[in-house]
Amino acid sequence: MSEHVDGEVMVELLEPEELPGEVADGPELAVRATGLTKRYGTLVAVDRMDLAVPRGSIFGLIGPNGAGKSTTFAMMATLLRPTAGSIEVMGANPAHKPRTVRRRMGYMPDSLGVYDNLRVDEYLEFFAASYGIPRAEWPELVGGLLELVDLAVKRTAMVNSLSRGMKQRLSLARALVHDPELLVLDEPASGLDPRARVELRELLRSLNGMGKTIVIASHILAELEEMCSDVAIMEAGRLLASGPPRQILQQLGGARSIRVRFADGTAETFTVADDADQASLLRRLVVDDERDVVEFIEESGGLEQLFMSLTEGIVQ
């Protein structure tokens, strides 16, 4: 039962139909990229990338520094024109219909830009105005957003007096000003303390619960693993793997280690191929062999191991 499938590094991109989380109305994919390529002179920042972000998912884009994550996001966010290939965001092409995309997408760049002489509420009001939201709606909107990102007490504080984590949350609130269906967040957790990270994760989950699709780039793998319904791993502009984390792990290595501790203090490690395998192992131990299992832990290295095995540290 513990055969080891040979690790095939390249995982096929899932066909859109196979992807979970389909939504009845509108396009099923929040983002669909086909052969997406961005070149800066001779440097290929994004190389023939195929990407499918299901609606309603939390989609993590993982990759080492310089992999091309921010470049990919800038193309999604109507800021950069692809050199080749095509991309569709909420059913529209950002290069041809940027305003259609902008109405439905909130973008948080990896840099934190804030104005020097503006209060927190004025900052959000400014962006509300820039999205054409009527003035009468501002007070309630700003109050609600600040509540959501837990900055209500800082409403009249100066923006540049906020801590980094607070600025980050303000930045997120700004991306939410026009109630977009899709959030594109470029490393929103960088520079946050552990508590703030947990809070951010909770916040993103609840936004996802409201039906928003979230695309997020991050280096913090454990965090993505726990939060994301889908991930894509890229390096040097190329997409190495994509799909639900578990599925990728399975297709990649297949085998996972299960550490079992028994009541008599002994422990054993088993190797299983998949969920069915794992379930039958548990049944065999507990039901058939009637052993006193006190701990049954999956010891997969998770995304981190996956990441390390997939990427080679290529630097462009």
Added chain:
Amino acid sequence: MINPVLARELRERMRTGRAFVVIGVFLALLILTVFLVYQGRQSTGVIEFDLARQTQLGRDLYEWVLFVMLALVLFFVPGLTAGAIAGERERQTLLPLQVTLLRPRSILIGKVLAGMSFLVLLLVAAVPVTVVSYLLGGFRLIDGLKGLLAVVIVAILHTTMVASLSAFTRRVQTATLLAYGFTALLVLLGPLMYVTMGIADSSHGNDQANPPAVLVAVNPFSVVADITTGATSTGESNPLRAIRSGVAEAKANNNDSWFAWFPEDDIGARFRLVNDGPSGLPAWVVGLAGMTLLAGGMAALATRRLRTPAEVER
């Protein structure tokens, strides 16, 4: 709805107090001008009970004030507006702005309006100083207003040019240097070319040197000097008067046209720019038209530069 960029800029500017420092410096320098001119004229003779001298002084004061005002505006605009777009880039606030529904032209217009509203404030603050010279007499109220209006329009055009330049730089410092360099060219390039071409001209033939007069007309100072011509033009010399007669002379030398070059020269016929006849257009119209074209062209380029999606993030 009021332009969001304008609203935000005004709020920020008023909050920093820097605006009031600038207004203070501006007024102080204007008052100093009045004082120095008054002192200078007074030392040449008694003014009291001499109506002719007094009106002359009024006219003179007015022209000096206008000249210094324009010089100060040209000096302050680069400092106040150069950071318009470059500052957004430097603070990394441009990207969030570009993904909103604001159009590039609204961003630019907001910046220009913000710079402008400040300049208008500056000039309104300067009205009392101009009133002093008006009370002394020597010019009609309408001419005085025309002069101020000309300064305002030139300032708007200059602000547009500087804000547009700002779209092409990443750092406020670079943008500021560029803006001052550009302003120097705007003021000096035409007259310098006029002089150089005049020298080249006189080395060709033995007739009068007469390069195209448009070179000296498209100039902030020429516009303001020319638009205030209406009143009596007697009195002591001052910069505005010198500029006014310089422009008039350049035009007269050229068969009363703005664009012609070497009109009576055989060799020159080949170099003739435009074979226009005597032009009835006053210098300030030609000057404003030229500067408007320049500002419009620069603003169009800047808007294009701000448009996204772009080839390179910038």
